[in-house]
Amino acid sequence: MEENTINITVTDREGIDHIIEAPTDMNFNLMEICKSSELPVEGTCGGMALCASCHCYVQSEHKLNEPSDDELDMLDQAFFVEDNSRLSCQIYLTNDLNKLKIKLAPVS
Ligand code: FES
Secondary structure, eight states: OOOOEEEEEEEEETEEEEEEEEEESHHHHHHHHHHTTTTSOOOOOSSSSOOOEEEEEEEEEOOOOOOOOHHHHHHSSSSSOTEEEGGGGGOBBOGGGGGEEEOOOOOO
């Protein structure tokens, strides 16, 4: 695999896995990469932690950046929240996240 590229598995709402190749040197977040792969992630607020339309569940054991207070506040108001819930727009793609697995949360 090329340097600064990682593979991420995204399970869509029908339970289908999509393996996405994502660059880690372009400052993309997970919501943006899902959108550019034409997965049904709205990202209505453009990645400001204000809408929860990018809610996902993290299914692998990767150590992610801690959620900010804004993200936690938004998750507080979101539906179908689980312990592994995150806003995908708040997860920035780094080489450490190779083989990350996430599942899209249901649309509320
Ligand atoms: S895109 Fe709105 S909270 Fe992530």
